[in-house]
Amino acid sequence: MDSCSDGRRATGDGRRATGDGRRATGDGRDVLFAARSAIALYRLLDILSVFSGDARITRHFTLIPGSEFQVEALAAIDAVGARILPWSQARRLRFDLTLAASPKGDLKLLSAPRVLVPHGAGFGKTIGGEGTPGVPSGLDPAFLHAPDGTVLATRYALAHPSQVTRLAALSPQAAAHATVVGDATLDRILASRSRRDRYRATLGTGDRTLVVLASSWGPESLFQRCPGLAAELAAALPHDAWQFALLLHPNERSRLGSFELEEHLAPARDAGLILAEPYQEWAALLVAADTVITDHGSTALYAAALDLPVIAACHGGRELLPGTPMADLLARSPRWEGPGSLPDALAAHRPRENADIADGAFAQQGHALKLLRQEIYRLLQLPPPPLPAIPRLLPPPSAAPRTPTAFAVRARPEGQQVYVERFPAHLGDAPAHHLAAEHGSADERYLHSAGLLYRRAQGDSPFPHLASRTALDWTQHILGEHPGCGAAAVVLSPSRCLIRPKAGAALAVHITPFREGSRLVHTDPAAVLSAVYAWLRERPDAPATLTAVVGGRAFRVRLSPPDEEEAEHLLESA
Incomplete structure (x- = not known):
């Protein structure tokens, strides 16, 4: 379709209706996303790509009142940056289509044609105390019919033919308006x-x-x-x-x-x-x-x-x-x-x-947006956009998890190998070979009882006023400050550390990644330091090499006197 054809949305005067049934934004196509809860809103957001790039469509959002979870839905709409129409205003305005992911609430008060999509997969759950006992609310005639007996939605966009069959057994009238389009949320997952x-x-x-x-x-x-x-x-x-x-x-x-x-x-x-x-x-x-x-x-x-x-x-x-x-x-x-x-x-x-079970819940895998777009644009009486509707890939998780700052370490030397298992120290008092704590992060009580104290080297500080120590000096300082500590160590990089036992000279620790086929697997160097510490406690005559078995994988470790770069590595806030 020509982007400058007569199919463009007219700008109109932009005024909103005041109760006389006028359109929301003039002569364009106005689509209302009506959500009753956060989970229903998220399902609607997963189908937004149906309208991607179409300047003829104006998207509006409103919150259907009545759910105890509506506060989260309001916050979710705000979080995605969408404009929210008050429910009272949404009821007065005339829209070309309403999209919803729950039949509950006063959805029937919206006069536009309605497309209803599931707000979950499989319709496997019934909610006690509402609707028809033993019937999933998403297929419950108590919600799918208006008070006068007419069906609530113009189109029920379901994920699998078996859902249409189940619906037909409960409400033949509603099933007559059902179509199978697949699951847009699944398609986002599979595409990612x-x-x-x-x-x-x-x-x-x-x-x-x-x-x-x-x-x-x-x-x-x-x-x-x-x-x-x-x-x-x-x-x-x-x-x-x-x-x-x-x-x-x-x-x-x-x-x-x-x-x-x-x-x-x-x-x-x-x-x-x-x-x-x-x-x-x-x-x-x-x-x-x-x-x-x-x-x-x-x-x-x-x-x-x-x-x-x-x-x-x-x-x-x-x-x-x-x-x-x-x-x-x-x-x-x-x-x-x-x-x-x-x-x-x-x-x-x-x-x-479990493939047969998944296939029995999700049909048309990879085609949900295409099929849903066909249904929606048919109801809008518009030709669909020329570019295909494709799932939006899932963004990476927003934040890295916390790392425990103190571990109860089970360490077992056997020959040239040391087996290490670490458990968060605050979750129990399991028997352990030693306690390892991260200086500057762990609770003070762990610092005073730790056998191994370590820290991680920092990058360059953006601040002009800075106190620092070299890695070698820091280990000596920590051993003097904590006389009960057996060793102090610094993680310099994913493959290099420096450790100073209470009795003996400082050693550089070089860690070789574990090779698994074409992959190189790295572990937390602090876990390897616990292996080295356990070895030095039992055999002060440190070998040139040993193997740290961490997470079931063997990491070859080479010990040697630290070179100048390792010894003189500057540590911030030391």
Whole structure:
């Protein structure tokens, strides 16, 4: 279509209607995104690409009142920079189309043609105390019909033919308006798979196993039934082999609030738990993940579509509907039996073992935007834009996780090898070979009881006033300041460190990355320093080389007197 054709949106006078039913912005096509909750809004944002680059379309957003989670929805609209129409004004204005991801609330009061998309996957959950008992609200005639019996939506854009069949059994009238377009959120996830390594680099995952905890909301959710699971995992599984993330339903975030949520999760967060932002980031973390521990929430269906091992921690009680894809997935998945069962559950996974379940929840994979665009532009009575609608790739996670500043270290020298496992010190009093603490970051109580004190070298300071020490001088200073400490060390780079034992000369530590096929795997140099410290405690006559086994991988370590550059490396704020 010619960008200067008569199909352009006329500018009009730009005035908004005042109750007489005039259009929102003149002669163009006005589309209203009507959201009742944050999760519904996020689903609508995933289909924005349907209109990408089309200057004929003006997008408006409004908040449908009545949900206890509407505050989060309002904040979410504001966060994406969209303009919000008050509900009272949205009801008066005339739009060409309304898009919604929930049939609940007073959606029927909007007079424009309505396209309804699901706000989750699989329709596997029923909510007690609302609508028809035992029926998913997304397919419930109690919500899909107006009071006069007419159907609520002009078009129901569903993800799979089986959903149309289920809808037809509940409301033949609504099913007559249904069409299968696929799932736009899944298409964003699948299109972003090539970014997996980028996401993991942003998260600092390295070659660790990233375990994602996926929680729905309500009393049967993973978060409410097992609130301490993330901290339990971090306390039981070595930090250098495992990393953990939590994907929490926006309704659960709204119930607690950001402050209360952070307080609940503080021990796990300090141990390195990643808390995904509710929009987009959860999906990027799924792409980055190695496995998912889940309840009955539909996030696990996206994990199955990514061929990730799925472990069932909660079965949903009365909320989970039998015979749905989510019920089938949980029935097939290994049960969560504690941290010790995790390695075996991962080893038992076979490629594509959940493919049939994913295929039974998501049809038209990769084509959702194209098919949805056809339906929408047919209702708008416009030819679609000439360029194809393509999924927007998921951005990298926004922030790196915290790194524990003190570790209980289990170290076991065997021949020329030292096996090292580190656990966040604040999560328990497990037996350990020594305590390793990061000077300048760890709690003072850990500094006074640590066998190994270390720090990480900083880059150049932007400030003109600066006090500094060389790496060699700093280690001597720290040993004098903490007489109970067995060794002080500095991480100079990912492959170089300097360590000074309490008795003996300083040594340079050179770490060779572990080669895995064509990949070079690096570990935290502080973990290698714990291996060197454990060796020096038992065998002061340090060999020229040893092997540090960290996270199940062997890293060759060479010890030698430090050269001038290593000894004289300047440390800021020393």
